[in-house]
Amino acid sequence: MLNREEILKIFTDTEAMLTGHFRLTSGKHSDRYFQCAQVLQYPRYCEILCRELAERYQGTKIDTVIGPAMGGITISYEVARILGARSLFTERENGLMTLRRGFTIQPGEKILVVEDVITTGGSVMEVIKLVRSAGGDVVGAGVLVDRSNGQVDLGVRTEALLVTSVVTYEPEDCPLCKEGIPAVKPGSRKA
Template sequence: MLSQNEVVKIFQDSGALLSGHFRLTSGRHGDRYFQCALVLQHPNYTETLCRELAERFQGEGVSAVIGPAMGGIIVSYETARALGVRSLFTERENGMMKLRRGFSIEPGEKVLVVEDVVTTGGSVREVIEVVRGLGGEVVGAGVLVDRSNGTVDLGVRTEALLTMEVVSYEPEECPLCRQGIPAIKPGSRT
């Protein structure tokens, strides 16, 4: 089993755990940011992390792994590969999370939901509802990073490889702003 320190080292070595002054998607500011795409660009790191997720759900009868686009696609694929099962992903269509592209879930099929990073868990909960709405059974959720420090409740068994609290501030209360350090907006939603 990978330790939290080993997971942090993988994120640091790949440049995926950033330190500085960041304007987050929520509008809040923080001093740490997880850019999972930077770790997932390395197949060896991705295989190591997703194999660990897969091992945590061995013996659960999983026949498919699903994640939300974009962040969950690679995690779904590599975790499914480690389990020897199908990999699916959901996408937003008109603001709603949906299963598209001819993917299907059979009634009673045991499905593992995965994601790269959770903060509030909103996307993962939407994927869980898609699976259940199609009659699938969600066996759990696996995430690479839980930024809520374990406080997010997804309503299913949840396994996170790295659990930590990422402190954030309203811009008017941000100590980094008070120091005059410019905030940058990383990520895919710039």
């Protein structure tokens, strides 16, 4: 098993952990941002991290791994490959999380939901709701980075490789905004 320092080193070496002034998907602001695409662009690191996540679910029956686009696609594929499962991803259509591209979930199908980073857990909770509405059985959630310091309750067993506390601010209370530092939105969705 990788320890915290080894995981942090991977994120640091790949410049996936950024500092500055960021507007998060949740709408909140922060002085740190995890851009997991930076680490996932290296297949060797992607495999190392996803293997670590998959090993935490060894012995659990998993038919399918699913993650929200964009952050969860590569993780879903790699974790599914390691587990010998099927890989799916969800997309937003008219603001709603959906299955597209002919993807279906069978009643009772054992599904692991994965994501790159959670702050509020909103996207993962939307995927869990979608899976359940299709009749799937969510066996757990796996994330590379939990920015909530373990405070987000997804309602299922949750495994995170890196659990960290990152300060977030409501925009109106953000000290970086008050200093006049422009906020950037490095993620995949527009706020």
